[in-house]
Amino acid sequence: MNRCRRFLNNVVAIAANGFREGVRDRILYVFFLFALAVIASAKLIGWVSVGEDIKVVRDIGLASMGLFGVMISIFVGASLVHREIERHTIYTVIARPVGRGEFILGRYLGLLGLVCSVTAAMGLFFTVYQAVLVWSGAAGLSDVEGGAVPFPLVRAQILIIFQFVVLVALAVFFSSTTTPVLSAVFTFLAYVLGHMAGWIYRFSDMVLDKRSVTVFDRAVSLFLKVLYYLVPNLETFDIKLRAVHNLDISNFEFACVLLYGVAYSAAVLLAAYLVLRRRQL
Amino acid sequence: MKKLLLPAAALACLAAAVAAQVGVVSSRGMLGIANPIYRKHADQVSRAEYVTSFGMYLPKGDFAFAASAFLGGLRADAYWLKAAQYVSKSFEDPALKTRFLGDLYIAMIRIDPWWSSAAVTASNAVTGVTNDNEQAVEILDRAIRVRPDDWRLWYARMAVYLFWPGHKSDAVRSALIGASRPGASRALLDAANQLALEDGHYELAVRVARRRIKQYGLDSALGRIAWRDYLEHYSRYLEHLLAKDLEAYRQKHGNFPASLDGLVADGILKDLPPEPYGLGWIYDPASGAVLSRGLGTLEGARMHFILSFCVTRYYRRHGIPPASIQAALDDVKFTAKDIEPVRYFGNPPSLVPHPVLGDWKYDPATGRIELGPGMDIPHIFRRADELRERLLSGGKPL
Numbered sequence: 001m002n003r004c005r006r007f008l009n010n011v012v013a014i015a016a017n018g019f020r021e022g023v024r025d026r027i028l029y030v031f032f033l034f035a036l037a038v039i040a041s042a043k044l045i046g047w048v049s050v051g052e053d054i055k056v057v058r059d060i061g062l063a064s065m066g067l068f069g070v071m072i073s074i075f076v077g078a079s080l081v082h083r084e085i086e087r088h089t090i091y092t093v094i095a096r097p098v099g100r101g102e103f104i105l106g107r108y109l110g111l112l113g114l115v116c117s118v119t120a121a122m123g124l125f126f127t128v129y130q131a132v133l134v135w136s137g138a139a140g141l142s143d144v145e146g147g148a149v150p151f152p153l154v155r156a157q158i159l160i161i162f163q164f165v166v167l168v169a170l171a172v173f174f175s176s177t178t179t180p181v182l183s184a185v186f187t188f189l190a191y192v193l194g195h196m197a198g199w200i201y202r203f204s205d206m207v208l209d210k211r212s213v214t215v216f217d218r219a220v221s222l223f224l225k226v227l228y229y230l231v232p233n234l235e236t237f238d239i240k241l242r243a244v245h246n247l248d249i250s251n252f253e254f255a256c257v258l259l260y261g262v263a264y265s266a267a268v269l270l271a272a273y274l275v276l277r278r279r280q281l
Numbered sequence: 282m283k284k285l286l287l288p289a290a291a292l293a294c295l296a297a298a299v300a301a302q303v304g305v306v307s308s309r310g311m312l313g314i315a316n317p318i319y320r321k322h323a324d325q326v327s328r329a330e331y332v333t334s335f336g337m338y339l340p341k342g343d344f345a346f347a348a349s350a351f352l353g354g355l356r357a358d359a360y361w362l363k364a365a366q367y368v369s370k371s372f373e374d375p376a377l378k379t380r381f382l383g384d385l386y387i388a389m390i391r392i393d394p395w396w397s398s399a400a401v402t403a404s405n406a407v408t409g410v411t412n413d414n415e416q417a418v419e420i421l422d423r424a425i426r427v428r429p430d431d432w433r434l435w436y437a438r439m440a441v442y443l444f445w446p447g448h449k450s451d452a453v454r455s456a457l458i459g460a461s462r463p464g465a466s467r468a469l470l471d472a473a474n475q476l477a478l479e480d481g482h483y484e485l486a487v488r489v490a491r492r493r494i495k496q497y498g499l500d501s502a503l504g505r506i507a508w509r510d511y512l513e514h515y516s517r518y519l520e521h522l523l524a525k526d527l528e529a530y531r532q533k534h535g536n537f538p539a540s541l542d543g544l545v546a547d548g549i550l551k552d553l554p555p556e557p558y559g560l561g562w563i564y565d566p567a568s569g570a571v572l573s574r575g576l577g578t579l580e581g582a583r584m585h586f587i588l589s590f591c592v593t594r595y596y597r598r599h600g601i602p603p604a605s606i607q608a609a610l611d612d613v614k615f616t617a618k619d620i621e622p623v624r625y626f627g628n629p630p631s632l633v634p635h636p637v638l639g640d641w642k643y644d645p646a647t648g649r650i651e652l653g654p655g656m657d658i659p660h661i662f663r664r665a666d667e668l669r670e671r672l673l674s675g676g677k678p679l
Contacts, residue, residue: 045358045362048362048365049358049361049362049365050361050365051398052358052361052398055354055358055396056358056361058354059354059355059357059358060355060358062354063352063354063355067352201306229299229302229303230295230299233302236302236305240353240354241353241354241393241394241395242395244354245395245396245397245428247395247428249308250308252304252308253304253305253308256301256302256304256305256308257301257305259297259298259301259304260298260301260302260305263294263295263297263298263300263301264294264295264298266291266294266297267291267292267294267295267298270287270288270290270291270294271291273287274287274288274291
């Protein structure tokens, strides 16, 4: 019991420290203010969009939340563990009765808390902005389309925030294995490729989409299908296209997506711990 | 053993993630909206091509999606804005403009298959470009597959079928389905009613009219109009059925019965259906023609309105009333838009008698066409309202 409490105390202390460290980073505010400016200016494009203004406003708002959240994850998260190793500040931590697992988890939760707080703040701003547009009648939104802030849009925002659960885990993993620059590149690539995972599934179908299918084709198709389930699939969290049209997803699907985020990030964090455990500091 | 614990835990987490992912794919697959699966279908309607002559570039095939992986909505919006600009842009070749717009709209729905407005506009553009109604319906059907509850898609589908010769029944069906969708425009149901009637689907017209009454409520203003339409359609439907029964009688006996009661006496009908307006049937034993007096009165009043209009126009043009009604008709040229006049009098027009009164009473000195008491439109509408009120107060209309 004591061991468990000590573990939690250590993790919380490291996470809080990481969060404070991230809050002091100026780049965070640059991204945050820029995101707010983009969301606020969405209506300018909405004005010239011939009857589709609310869709354009929603598209820009959701895309900004995702994109700037990712930038914060990459730029703040890439150097997270590596900087500690480079500056040797990690010694002061692990010299104490703090395990490397606690260090990894604490750093992860600290960064995740930071990214989620910033994205949630953007989401709140976006929601209020939309509500003001609808209330003032500037959005051209009818009641049929779901009022000020339709529920699917809230779900889409939750899932945007939730994709960082996976992305930050990947950032921490790369940060504990390579240099900050490579880590940033790898995290960004993981983000882009994670959103294209659906194509692996698609290719697995395309391989079989011909007249004579060989055993090799079937093997390739199966391999691609397995690969689809193994790579980080960030497209799973992307329901923006449907949400802007006020189309909801089922509770089952929503729960599966949340479970996917938690389970996949746990696997990545365990892998990060395994790598860091073997590393000579 | 301890060494293997952590890798095993990592693998267990991965297995849980895979299981959750399977759940997501099966859920989206069941709804037919899994992004990769849907896009495979969406690709089949793709006509997006490189258009270089205007410096405009549309990515082809899979590249469009790959390039817009997580910003698909924004990319589709950019195309929408581009299309809005090109709508007002003048092209030397108008066909190229519409083709270009068609490509843009199709690219939009490939990226965002849930965007109904883009699908509707794409179908309009496709019919405008190539008159390819099949492709327009295909685009709409794919959009309907992912958004079956969007009445605007059904409305657009009805419009495509409406201008596609020989597909009026499909137009009616689309209108009926669309009308049952949440928030559907009333125009859909009214259009379905009119189309069914024009296409000779009398029974369907009656059913749609009943549905309109149910939807609007008999005591509402719209319900009042629907009730009038119902009486008209029902009369026409009964006329149609009686004509069929009379033909069956003639085939059996070699001649038409002396009266409509002959149909009951012969066992073809159990009872003679009451005329919906309560004004009785007009029957000619020589020709076997049967007519609802109420409907005949209404049709006659409408014909009277058109004829009076033609006479007035003749008077304005020549300064004197026409010598006969036919002279007034000869002086006009009906166009395709004059649906009702052409339906009654043909094109070129020739005078037909009043359905109930027979020959028209025309005074060449004054240019007036006499109709007689109780034969005008307000009178027959008052009769319909009386029946409605009787129904509303709990009684039978007849």
